[in-house]
Amino acid sequence: MATMQMVSDAYQARQTVLAASKNPFAQGVAWVEGKLAPLHEARIPLLDQGLMHSDLTYDVPSVWDGRFFRLDDHITRLEASCVKLRLKLPLPHEEVKSILVDMVAKSGIRDAFVEIIVTRGLKGVRGTDPKSIINSLYMFIQPYVWVMEPEMQPTGGSAIIARTVRRTPPGSMDPTIKSLQWGDLVRGLHEASDRGAMYPFLTVSDTNLTEGSGFNIILVKDNILYTPSRGVLEGITRKSVIDAAQINGYEIRVALVPDGMVGPVTKKIWDTYWAMHYDEAFSFEISYEGKEARL
Amino acid sequence: MATMQMVSDAYQARQTVLAASKNPFAQGVAWVEGKLAPLHEARIPLLDQGLMHSDLTYDVPSVWDGRFFRLDDHITRLEASCVKLRLKLPLPHEEVKSILVDMVAKSGIRDAFVEIIVTRGLKGVRGTDPKSIINSLYMFIQPYVWVMEPEMQPTGGSAIIARTVRRTPPGSMDPTIKSLQWGDLVRGLHEASDRGAMYPFLTVSDTNLTEGSGFNIILVKDNILYTPSRGVLEGITRKSVIDAAQINGYEIRVALVPDGMVGPVTKKIWDTYWAMHYDEAFSFEISYEGKEARL
Numbered sequence: 001m002a003t004m005q006m007v008s009d010a011y012q013a014r015q016t017v018l019a020a021s022k023n024p025f026a027q028g029v030a031w032v033e034g035k036l037a038p039l040h041e042a043r044i045p046l047l048d049q050g051l052m053h054s055d056l057t058y059d060v061p062s063v064w065d066g067r068f069f070r071l072d073d074h075i076t077r078l079e080a081s082c083v084k085l086r087l088k089l090p091l092p093h094e095e096v097k098s099i100l101v102d103m104v105a106k107s108g109i110r111d112a113f114v115e116i117i118v119t120r121g122l123k124g125v126r127g128t129d130p131k132s133i134i135n136s137l138y139m140f141i142q143p144y145v146w147v148m149e150p151e152m153q154p155t156g157g158s159a160i161i162a163r164t165v166r167r168t169p170p171g172s173m174d175p176t177i178k179s180l181q182w183g184d185l186v187r188g189l190h191e192a193s194d195r196g197a198m199y200p201f202l203t204v205s206d207t208n209l210t211e212g213s214g215f216n217i218i219l220v221k222d223n224i225l226y227t228p229s230r231g232v233l234e235g236i237t238r239k240s241v242i243d244a245a246q247i248n249g250y251e252i253r254v255a256l257v258p259d260g261m262v263g264p265v266t267k268k269i270w271d272t273y274w275a276m277h278y279d280e281a282f283s284f285e286i287s288y289e290g291k292e293a294r295l
Numbered sequence: 296m297a298t299m300q301m302v303s304d305a306y307q308a309r310q311t312v313l314a315a316s317k318n319p320f321a322q323g324v325a326w327v328e329g330k331l332a333p334l335h336e337a338r339i340p341l342l343d344q345g346l347m348h349s350d351l352t353y354d355v356p357s358v359w360d361g362r363f364f365r366l367d368d369h370i371t372r373l374e375a376s377c378v379k380l381r382l383k384l385p386l387p388h389e390e391v392k393s394i395l396v397d398m399v400a401k402s403g404i405r406d407a408f409v410e411i412i413v414t415r416g417l418k419g420v421r422g423t424d425p426k427s428i429i430n431s432l433y434m435f436i437q438p439y440v441w442v443m444e445p446e447m448q449p450t451g452g453s454a455i456i457a458r459t460v461r462r463t464p465p466g467s468m469d470p471t472i473k474s475l476q477w478g479d480l481v482r483g484l485h486e487a488s489d490r491g492a493m494y495p496f497l498t499v500s501d502t503n504l505t506e507g508s509g510f511n512i513i514l515v516k517d518n519i520l521y522t523p524s525r526g527v528l529e530g531i532t533r534k535s536v537i538d539a540a541q542i543n544g545y546e547i548r549v550a551l552v553p554d555g556m557v558g559p560v561t562k563k564i565w566d567t568y569w570a571m572h573y574d575e576a577f578s579f580e581i582s583y584e585g586k587e588a589r590l
Contacts, residue, residue, distance in 0.1 A: 125485070169467070172460065
């Protein structure tokens, strides 16, 4: 069974290798209009409706230690989000998958944050014949992004329940569609910072707890796990934590208890979560051999 | 006093001149990182937080018949929106103004839609030292964009009160900050289209009417004008309509009466609104002489 320290040490060793890489894509690679470019040089049309009206959806799979984690789950959710927004994933599921695997292999990145964005395209919905709208696809990978830095994970971070902002309610934005309309979440981040904390937890108009700035919330009390059932994204990481809880025989319920620290149950779930990254049922290995890009 | 037909005819004549223009910026020009480019070729960094989290605000002044309309009002509101979002307009007010005037003159466009966007920049708020965040500015102008085509204005369009989506409430998004997080408005546009109408009017959770997809709502009943006072953008066009109503001696109130057609009061307001575009109190003339771009 993986443990926090082992996972963290092995990751740091891979980071050292990556830092020394001369691969031009080692700090990230983007796929735009069928072409690959170093991530920080990639550009998109100013008129894309993704910028013009945040008219898009996206998903964020990850690669851990050279293995893609739950990639099919992410692409399947992305397709479902597209349907809800009347968008169409511009490439077939399997093609998106093979391009992403190829990008990771070319970059040589062993631990990657992967983002797939589908936007309305260059024409907005207002006053436009839907048939003339062609959706756009942008993809990129970059070294793994932590919502909480590894050094902080053994002890946990500090969060506040935001009181100056509420989560956008489902009647305005369907929370099951992964959205980059982060106005409420950014307000929450500012409030957290003002109050000396790192993370905001947002409530919705019915006062129920929803989610934080880019993460679902799962609470543990008396060995039982609690997570909001509605008004939230059906997160793949949330799903993995539920799977990890079930593997360990813990009960999961819905509740509103919003405070705590890292305890033994969290640690057990954490270990199982990372072990799943080496389990063929949840991840598959990427072949990097002979594929890395060169200057 | 201007009238709909005269305004429309003169505009069509200018459109014919523009359509024949060989100016490389005649279909639009963008300002990105200090450089001008034809609008449809302009590109921005994929990693800009404007796309990544719609973390931005913007404003849309206009040029009518070679005159900038209420430009200072728009830039002042943009600065106020920036403060509310903890952004900073990257250039001084007067410099933004002179760049825009220069862009319009170079393009030769006499009737222009002008957009100024301020984004968080290349770094997101989460986990970033605020001091290391440098905001980005993007500006563009293009031929005038109509929310309702001129031919349709004498008779009006069709609108529905959306019932499948509600406007994002002020507790989640401050409606006085001009936002491109259009998720709710795009849902409304889809519902309008499904129901055979052109425009959605959105209500907020308290059931009050708010605004449509990119426009404020002003209703007329028994010679009195009504417009929602809260939960809405303090629109500059709304302000102009209020000014035009006052010039004509009409009373303005707040109300919820959401149906109607183009009547005599609307026509009078419309005439005054367009006459204001030639009034030095609200607009100033742009000098195009010797400034137009050439291939």
